[in-house]
Amino acid sequence: MNQAQRRIHDAAIRLFAEQGNHRVSVSDLAQAAGVARGTIYNNIETPEYLFEQVAAQLASEMHERVTACDQDSDPAHRLANDIRFFVRRAHEEPQWGWFVYRFGINNDSLRDLLNGTPMRAIVKGVDRHRYDLREDLLPGAMAMIAGTTLTAMWMVLEGHQTWREAGSGAAELVLRSFGIAAEEARRLAESDLPPLPPTTSPDLHVVS
Amino acid sequence: MNQAQRRIHDAAIRLFAEQGNHRVSVSDLAQAAGVARGTIYNNIETPEYLFEQVAAQLASEMHERVTACDQDSDPAHRLANDIRFFVRRAHEEPQWGWFVYRFGINNDSLRDLLNGTPMRAIVKGVDRHRYDLREDLLPGAMAMIAGTTLTAMWMVLEGHQTWREAGSGAAELVLRSFGIAAEEARRLAESDLPPLPPTTSPDLHVVS
DNA sequence: CTCGAATTGTACACCCGTGTTCAATCGTGA
DNA sequence: TCACGATTGAACACGGGTGTACAATTCGAG
Numbered sequence: 001m002n003q004a005q006r007r008i009h010d011a012a013i014r015l016f017a018e019q020g021n022h023r024v025s026v027s028d029l030a031q032a033a034g035v036a037r038g039t040i041y042n043n044i045e046t047p048e049y050l051f052e053q054v055a056a057q058l059a060s061e062m063h064e065r066v067t068a069c070d071q072d073s074d075p076a077h078r079l080a081n082d083i084r085f086f087v088r089r090a091h092e093e094p095q096w097g098w099f100v101y102r103f104g105i106n107n108d109s110l111r112d113l114l115n116g117t118p119m120r121a122i123v124k125g126v127d128r129h130r131y132d133l134r135e136d137l138l139p140g141a142m143a144m145i146a147g148t149t150l151t152a153m154w155m156v157l158e159g160h161q162t163w164r165e166a167g168s169g170a171a172e173l174v175l176r177s178f179g180i181a182a183e184e185a186r187r188l189a190e191s192d193l194p195p196l197p198p199t200t201s202p203d204l205h206v207v208s
Numbered sequence: 209m210n211q212a213q214r215r216i217h218d219a220a221i222r223l224f225a226e227q228g229n230h231r232v233s234v235s236d237l238a239q240a241a242g243v244a245r246g247t248i249y250n251n252i253e254t255p256e257y258l259f260e261q262v263a264a265q266l267a268s269e270m271h272e273r274v275t276a277c278d279q280d281s282d283p284a285h286r287l288a289n290d291i292r293f294f295v296r297r298a299h300e301e302p303q304w305g306w307f308v309y310r311f312g313i314n315n316d317s318l319r320d321l322l323n324g325t326p327m328r329a330i331v332k333g334v335d336r337h338r339y340d341l342r343e344d345l346l347p348g349a350m351a352m353i354a355g356t357t358l359t360a361m362w363m364v365l366e367g368h369q370t371w372r373e374a375g376s377g378a379a380e381l382v383l384r385s386f387g388i389a390a391e392e393a394r395r396l397a398e399s400d401l402p403p404l405p406p407t408t409s410p411d412l413h414v415v416s
Numbered sequence: 417c418t419c420g421a422a423t424t425g426t427a428c429a430c431c432c433g434t435g436t437t438c439a440a441t442c443g444t445g446a
Numbered sequence: 447t448c449a450c451g452a453t454t455g456a457a458c459a460c461g462g463g464t465g466t467a468c469a470a471t472t473c474g475a476g
Contacts, residue, residue, distance in 0.1 A: 025462085025463060025464090026463075026464070026465090027462090027463075027464095038466090038467095041465070041466085047464090
């Protein structure tokens with residue numbers, strides 16, 4: 001991925017996030033990327049698939065970084081951190097946050113990211129009897145995490161809460177719903193949050 | 209609202225829900241409504257505001273019916289029912305469900321619906337010390353309910369769970385996160401769900 | 417410095433949706 | 447049955463986006 005492609009890519013994320021629409025005119029995209037219109041056609045296969053590609057790449061990058069950071073052996077703690085990674089990043093990179101927030105509901109790649117990332121922490125926690133959670137609640141629990149994470153990101157993006165409040169609050173509520181005692185849930189959700197490791201693949205870098 | 213307007217309105221909901229896009233061409237809309245293109249311009253102010261109007265009307269109708277059904281004096285029970293009303297209706301009227309699911313995140317009217325409807329049940333429950341919920345968790349709790357409801361609707365719309373499973377599961381998890389004991393949460397979330405009363409305003413009727 | 421590749425900006429034909437017009441037709445109440 | 451209002455469907459000009467082409471220019475590796 002050369003520099004022009006990266007600029008186009010970044011501009012696409014920005015436009016998608018700002019106007020909340022899958023469709024972006026090639027002219028707008030070129031202008032936002034600071035590039036001539038013809039360059040767009042030289043550097044992307046087709047504008048039609050641009051959104052999917054951007055979403056998939058963004059999901060892949062986040063997934064890699066989050067899973068790279070799972071040295072914590074307590075699944076509950078890892079689950080809390082997973083949620084908070086998303087919320088903190090929405091604060092640090094708002095256009096990233098808006099993109100995930102706006103399209104996380106409808107896009108497959110992003111939904112897989114939101115569902116799949118915490119999934120390990122759930123099943124491992126269930127295996128170890130870390131949670132008080134019946135088998136039949138598992139699918140709903142997964143969905144709840146995705147929904148709670150997205151809305152917590154929204155609170156931050158809109159400025160209604162700080163990322164610490166929203167992230168810790170969301171994590172704490174999720175843990176409590178899984179049967180973790182209130183005090184422990186709070187402690188886990190408010191612990192220091194490690195930085196997300198940088199991505200190893202340079203193609204997946206996202207400029208803020 | 210005459211018959212043509214209602215047909216256009218219903219067709220708009222269907223198209224919006226199916227293709228997940230705010231923009232619908234007048235030709236498509238006319239065809240979906242089984243009406244000539246010119247008739248569209250005679251019956252709506254402008255296609256530009258159609259989406260907002262449809263969303264606002266739909267939100268208003270649902271809000272009215274849900275709040276009309278709050279004779280239950282236990283806020284926790286009412287909260288569980290509120291969530292389940294949405295999930296059940298997503299099952300009964302899938303195009304209604306897809307519309308709310310797809311746009312509930314981004315549209316103000318729908319977000320107000322998802323946030324505002326259960327809000328009373330929360331604040332009243334907090335006032336009565338029904339929940340074990342710190343003050344600072346309230347904003348996140350509201351957001352969590354909206355997100356959990358939407359994702360539970362998705363589970364139903366996609367056929368991954370029945371509306372009973374998804375609705376009761378979501379309600380149970382929410383109540384547990386609010387400090388309701390697991391057994392009681394389950395009982396409240398699995399109780400018989402009363403039917404939604406029909407809307408009083410004929411303009412707000414939605415054809416399935 | 418030089419050469420080749422990429423980028424630039426403009427031009428062009430094409431398609432699609434828009435918003436409007438209008439005569440013909442329909443249908444419903446009187 | 448009649449009359450009037452609404453609906454129909456075709457036509458039209460217009461704007462904007464698309465995809466392609468191409469000469470001029472810029473850029474970067476050697």
